[in-house]
Amino acid sequence: MKQSRAVNILFVAPCVFAFIMIIIIPFFFGLYYSVTDWNGVSNKVNFVGLRNFSNLASSPDFVYSFLITIGYTLINIVLINVVSFILSLIVTSKIKRRNFYRAGFFVPYLIGGIVLGYIWQFILNNILVSVGTAYSIKFLETSFLSLPHTVIWTMSVVNTWQYAGYIMLIFVASIQSIPSSLMEAANVDGAPYFSRVIHILLPMMANAFTISLFLTLTTSFKQFDMNLTLTNGGPATRFMDAPVKASQLLAMNIFNTATANRMAEAQAKAVVLFVALLVVSLIQVSVNKKKEVEM
Amino acid sequence: MSDTVKLRKKNRTLKPEMLVLEILTILLFILFMFPFFMVVLNSAKTSREIIFNAIALPSSWKQLLTNVSLIFNNPTVDYLGAFVDSILITVFSLLVIAVCSSMAAWVLVRNKTWWSTLLFMAFVSAMVIPFQVLMYPLVRWMRVSGSFINIRLLGTIPGIVFAYLGFGSPLSIFIFHGFIKNIPLEIEESATIDGCPRGQIFFKIVFPLLQPIIVTVLILNGIWIWNDYLLPLLVLGSNGRVQTIPIAVTAFAGAYLKQWDLILTSTLIAMLPIIVLYIFAQRYIIKGMVEGSIK
Numbered sequence: 001m002k003q004s005r006a007v008n009i010l011f012v013a014p015c016v017f018a019f020i021m022i023i024i025i026p027f028f029f030g031l032y033y034s035v036t037d038w039n040g041v042s043n044k045v046n047f048v049g050l051r052n053f054s055n056l057a058s059s060p061d062f063v064y065s066f067l068i069t070i071g072y073t074l075i076n077i078v079l080i081n082v083v084s085f086i087l088s089l090i091v092t093s094k095i096k097r098r099n100f101y102r103a104g105f106f107v108p109y110l111i112g113g114i115v116l117g118y119i120w121q122f123i124l125n126n127i128l129v130s131v132g133t134a135y136s137i138k139f140l141e142t143s144f145l146s147l148p149h150t151v152i153w154t155m156s157v158v159n160t161w162q163y164a165g166y167i168m169l170i171f172v173a174s175i176q177s178i179p180s181s182l183m184e185a186a187n188v189d190g191a192p193y194f195s196r197v198i199h200i201l202l203p204m205m206a207n208a209f210t211i212s213l214f215l216t217l218t219t220s221f222k223q224f225d226m227n228l229t230l231t232n233g234g235p236a237t238r239f240m241d242a243p244v245k246a247s248q249l250l251a252m253n254i255f256n257t258a259t260a261n262r263m264a265e266a267q268a269k270a271v272v273l274f275v276a277l278l279v280v281s282l283i284q285v286s287v288n289k290k291k292e293v294e295m
Numbered sequence: 296m297s298d299t300v301k302l303r304k305k306n307r308t309l310k311p312e313m314l315v316l317e318i319l320t321i322l323l324f325i326l327f328m329f330p331f332f333m334v335v336l337n338s339a340k341t342s343r344e345i346i347f348n349a350i351a352l353p354s355s356w357k358q359l360l361t362n363v364s365l366i367f368n369n370p371t372v373d374y375l376g377a378f379v380d381s382i383l384i385t386v387f388s389l390l391v392i393a394v395c396s397s398m399a400a401w402v403l404v405r406n407k408t409w410w411s412t413l414l415f416m417a418f419v420s421a422m423v424i425p426f427q428v429l430m431y432p433l434v435r436w437m438r439v440s441g442s443f444i445n446i447r448l449l450g451t452i453p454g455i456v457f458a459y460l461g462f463g464s465p466l467s468i469f470i471f472h473g474f475i476k477n478i479p480l481e482i483e484e485s486a487t488i489d490g491c492p493r494g495q496i497f498f499k500i501v502f503p504l505l506q507p508i509i510v511t512v513l514i515l516n517g518i519w520i521w522n523d524y525l526l527p528l529l530v531l532g533s534n535g536r537v538q539t540i541p542i543a544v545t546a547f548a549g550a551y552l553k554q555w556d557l558i559l560t561s562t563l564i565a566m567l568p569i570i571v572l573y574i575f576a577q578r579y580i581i582k583g584m585v586e587g588s589i590k
Binding site: 004007008010011012014015016018019021022023024025026027029030031033040087090093094095096101102103104105106107108109110111112113114115116118119120122123126127130131161165166169170172173211215221222224225228229251254255258263266267269270271273274277278281 | 313316317319320323324327328329330333337345348349350395396399401406417418423426430431432433457458460461464468493497522525541544545559562565566569573580581584588
């Protein structure tokens with residue numbers, strides 16, 4: 001008994017120690033720093049109450065970042081799930097080489113956000129623009145990344161390109177777990193393809209949609225790497241009578257605030273991100289779970 | 296007779312909606328692969344060639360080798376060093392995560408006490424904390440605690456591997472936990488009766504049984520760690536002695552503004568290892584990704 005107790009402690013110790021050192025302690029420091037005047041340079045940190053948080057509401061760049069992050073997340077959720085669903089239907093159909101396509105659509109997910117940001121910057125700023133000028137296609141002549149009203153949509157398209165193959169895999173697994181007799185029975189009954197998809201496939205895939213919505217929501221909300229290398233926040237635009245960066249999502253706003261040594265302010269923004277993410281994902285999962293039960 | 300068979304076969308393959316689907320899928324596939332084609336194409340060009348015509352085929356594929364050697368022999372960015380460091384960091388982190396998390400998960404499953412439930416709940420709920428809340432306090436905490444125990448945690452490989460253990464263990468423990476729950480206890484009980492010490496039961500009996508789920512854990516963490524940018528940036532610094540591939544790629548893009556021949560070649564080298572791995576271990580990677588997301 002004594003020996004097994006020693007083994008228990010020894011076996012959980014590395015993970016628990018790393019977990020406390022890397023997550024728990026920094027987490028509580030993080031909450032504490034958000035109500036201080038921490039600047040990252042001085043060793044003296046003073047408590048200032050909720051001042052950092054009340055300042056955020058009147059800071060145009062933060063309000064702007066917060067709003068476009070919500071918009072970006074909504075666009076992503078729709079775009080990624082629709083594209084992934086179509087892809088999953090394709091690779092589970094009777095089409096030739098379906099396994100090859102499935103493997104291919106997943107490849108972009110393997111490439112990190114930093115690398116694919118540069119690749120897409122090249123494609124959008126160089127390839128498309130040079131095609132546009134060579135064949136005088138008006139809307140291609142200026143890069144989609146240089147206009148404030150197209151840049152968020154463009155980032156969403158790039159993000160969809162990266163994530164669709166991954167979400168597709170989740171949908172495929174779900175489709176393959178549906179007994180094929182169900183679809184075949186409907187086929188014999190003469191139900192057309194689209195009504196079979198809507199009335200049989202979609203309800204049976206409710207669980208997969210819960211997962212995919214959660215994943216697309218949380219990853220879009222925390223998006224940073226691709227944002228950094230694709231647009232670095234640009235181009236400039238105006239919001240609440242102040243200059244702001246048109247594509248600076250929340251995570252990048254936090255990063256830039258901290259780079260400017262406004263550490264406490266960055267920490268307060270991060271806490272807002274945390275709470276928003278927590279609330280939204282709790283609502284999303286509970287709503288979806290309720291739907292799953294009903295179906 | 297044989298003619299009618301042939302005709303029937305032909306009819307089946309030429310079913311109009313299948314043909315449309317085939318063509319649409321091929322177009323979609325080309326669209327998905329287009330960025331990769333462009334990277335390969337333009338990695339084999341000089342900077343001038345790219346500006347002149349970004350979509351044309353390169354005049355000589357030898358330029359690809361020239362560009363690669365330019366990258367590896369670059370005086371400002373130690374790309375080869377970053378490549379080696381990235382491999383070391385990924386391999387050591389995966390090793391530590393796989394061994395430590397499976398040990399911890401096993402203890403947490405096999406002991407049904409208040410503390411094992413509490414620990415498990417702590418690990419699971421920590422997964423909702425976004426990295427942005429932790430990152431700056433973590434850097435400060437690693438500096439302070441490192442100087443306290445007189446081990447450099449910032450800027451060293453052991454330091455970042457320790458950080459990856461902290462960030463990687465919650466999800467990994469969760470995945471192992473779900474798998475170990477389904478391993479019958481009888482196998483371990485009979486070994487206990489035979490007098491096998493408790494610690495050895497894990498390594499001799501349980502650990503070999505975990506092999507399929509270890510692959511899942513390695514793939515999930517491997518893709519993340521190889522492509523990760525923010526944690527290495529903060530822990531190792533952008534021009535520290537130890538570097539990773541994503542940091543080196545951003546260093547290239549920063550030092551050689553708009554020199555797409557070098558930037559694209561550096562992204563090509565960054566993608567290559569993971570794509571080659573994917574070609575050989577595609578089945579495991581797809582399975583691992585699906586299992587990791589559904590759990």
